[in-house]
Amino acid sequence: MQNMEEQLTKLKSHIEALEKKAPENKLSMIVFSGDMDKVLASFVIATGAVAMGMDVVMFFTFWGTPVLRDKNKSVGGKDLMGKMFGAMLPKGTCEVKLSKMNMGGMGTVMMKSLMKKKNVASLEQMLELAEELGVRIFICEMSMDLMGFKREEMIKYPDLTYCGVAKFLEEAQNSKVQLFI
Amino acid sequence: MSEAIKVDKVMDLKGLPCPMPVVKVSKGIKEVEVGQVIEAISSDPGSLTDFPAWARTTGNEILKTEQDGEFIKFYIKRNA
Numbered sequence: 001m002q003n004m005e006e007q008l009t010k011l012k013s014h015i016e017a018l019e020k021k022a023p024e025n026k027l028s029m030i031v032f033s034g035d036m037d038k039v040l041a042s043f044v045i046a047t048g049a050v051a052m053g054m055d056v057v058m059f060f061t062f063w064g065t066p067v068l069r070d071k072n073k074s075v076g077g078k079d080l081m082g083k084m085f086g087a088m089l090p091k092g093t094c095e096v097k098l099s100k101m102n103m104g105g106m107g108t109v110m111m112k113s114l115m116k117k118k119n120v121a122s123l124e125q126m127l128e129l130a131e132e133l134g135v136r137i138f139i140c141e142m143s144m145d146l147m148g149f150k151r152e153e154m155i156k157y158p159d160l161t162y163c164g165v166a167k168f169l170e171e172a173q174n175s176k177v178q179l180f181i
Numbered sequence: 182m183s184e185a186i187k188v189d190k191v192m193d194l195k196g197l198p199c200p201m202p203v204v205k206v207s208k209g210i211k212e213v214e215v216g217q218v219i220e221a222i223s224s225d226p227g228s229l230t231d232f233p234a235w236a237r238t239t240g241n242e243i244l245k246t247e248q249d250g251e252f253i254k255f256y257i258k259r260n261a
Contacts, residue, residue, distance in 0.1 A: 048199075050207070051208075119197060
């Protein structure tokens with residue numbers, strides 16, 4: 001009998017430990033790409049996940065970071081390389097290009113007009129929707145620093161957080177779904 | 182034996198592609214009480230698989246699905 005009780009308490013603490021480790025109903029996504037198609041896919045998945053009742057975190061890193069620049073903001077005090085990256089990379093969602101069939105920009109223009117015709121939300125609209133739905137956005141500090149981006153030139157977004165790899169891993173560890181796009 | 186379903190809210194989602202039908206329905210369902218029913222009309226063929234998946238994950242219930250030409254009508258009961 002005593003043996004049974006002992007086993008029961010052991011089981012109870014075991015279950016408690018398991019419950020603590022159970023992943024939350026959350027999606028953690030790395031947006032590595034600055035291609036229009038991939039960023040669009042990221043936002044479709046992110047907003048869809050909120051609709052499914054999930055908590056969503058998007059981590060923008062490397063080529064993903066220029067997508068979050070504000071087209072109306074410009075900052076001074078950059079070195080030559082910073083200026084080069086700044087000029088050559090897209091400034092915000094309206095400047096991103098297709099990963100395939102860009103054809104010197106023509107493909108992207110055609111895709112945008114097709115999207116409008118078929119009522120597919122544009123990246124600008126998706127970003128607004130994400131904000132409205134409470135999708136959290138994190139930006140990789142190291143990528144920004146590497147390309148010479150400053151915090152002052154990023155878009156206005158609620159709780160835009162600048163972070164490193166540990167923050168992503170913490171979120172990913174307790175997420176049911178993790179994606180790299 | 183077709184019983185009329187009492188609808189509390191109608192959502193017109195015609196012409197909206199993915200992910201909008203699911204996003205809008207997830208918002209719309211919060212505007213009715215638990216136990217009430219919304220009627221959502223979608224023209225996105227993807228909705229046929231998307232709505233049941235959404236309902237299963239969120240704990241809501243699709244009472245009936247009707248296809249009328251290019252439009253799909255869903256009767257969704259708020260359970261959660």
